[in-house]
Amino acid sequence: MKIALIGSNGQLGTDIMKYFSDMGEEMIGLTQDDIDVCYMDKCEPVLLKIKPDLILNTAAFHQVDLCEDEGLSAFDVNAVGVKNLCNISLSLNVPLMHFSTDFVFGADRKRTKPYTEDDCPGPVSLYGISKLAGEYVIKYMLKKYYLIRSSGLYGYVGSFGKGSNFVDMMIKFAKEGKKIKVVNDQVLTPTSTKDMTEKLYALIKTGNYGLYHMTNSGQCSWYDFAVEIFKIAGVAADITATTSDDYTAKAQRPAYSVLDNKNLREAGIKDFRHWKESLKDYIDTKYNS
Ligand SMILES: NC(=O)c1ccc[n+]([C@@H]2O[C@H](COP(=O)([O-])OP(=O)(O)OC[C@H]3O[C@@H](n4cnc5c(N)ncnc54)[C@H](OP(=O)(O)O)[C@@H]3O)[C@@H](O)[C@H]2O)c1
Secondary structure, three states, X not given: OEEEEXXXXXXXXXXXXXXXXXXXXXXXEEOOOOOOOOOHHHXXXXXXXXXXXXXXXXXXXXXXHHHHHOHHHHHHHHHHHHHHHHHHHHHHOOOEEEEEEHHHOOOOOXXXXXXXXXXXXXXXXXXXXXXXXXXXXXXXXXXXXXXXXXXXXXXOOOOOOOOOOHHHHHHHHHHXXXXXXXXXXXXXXXXXXXXXXXXXXXXXXHOOOEEEEOOOEOOEEHHHHHHHHHHHHOOOOEEEEEOOOOOOOOOXXXXXXXXXXXXHHHOOOOOOOEHHHHHHHHHHHHOOO
């Protein structure tokens, strides 16, 4: 299968590029030097020339706080860009795989039960709203799509948009002896891009289009996540738990955004391993070996 991968140098894109190539797929990796999803005239000629069997879009404006100040840019990439790719998918009559986020949830402040794909979204930030707009555009325009929501991604190259990922950032801060404060009242499931990539491949092979939650198993607060990072990495850290009220961020975040991979199980794909197991794999490979 010939696959055009947009964002091939991002943290998810890098892992997809490698794994799918290893599985024998013909991967055409595209960075922002090759394509800009915000402008039809900068993406249509590129994709029409490649003539892929599948368009895979990891491009996003996902600096959550910056989205509050630069809402238009967030909508450009996360919604207008998606509309452009939908039009091209229709022209080529090929499916689109696109990524969304657990941040489409959060309005239910009392939630303690994982969200399935059947739950009604309710974002609490412009980032979440722009990503949800992208979701609606896909559902409205396409029949052949894989729409994947994930959360707390970390991958070997780090997030391009955010400059790093949470795991690498925590280890760096601890080694520099910084005082670290992490919120203990936002619960999610940290997810390895390496694990996700394998599930994405399995999903594509089923040909079952639709909306899918894809995260590792289990759940934790960002504080619990940080403590586990330091434990596995074997680094001493000056860490204290804080609350969302004390940690003043520009954008509001969900207090609970754990996703249940219900549709993935129903598609016959085995659930992800526990987040602690994947985290150990990541840290051992990147730092302990
Ligand atoms: N990171 C998380 O914790 C998280 C959680 C849930 C969901 N997600 C979603 O997962 C997806 C992948 O995230 P990631 O962490 O892998 O992101 P990433 O490392 O920042 O990669 C995103 C890529 O998008 C490219 N890009 C940005 N704007 C573009 C544009 N206008 N046109 C073309 N390409 C553009 C960037 O290319 P250049 O490097 O060339 O600029 C970058 O390589 C995103 O949809 C994100 O919303 C992420």
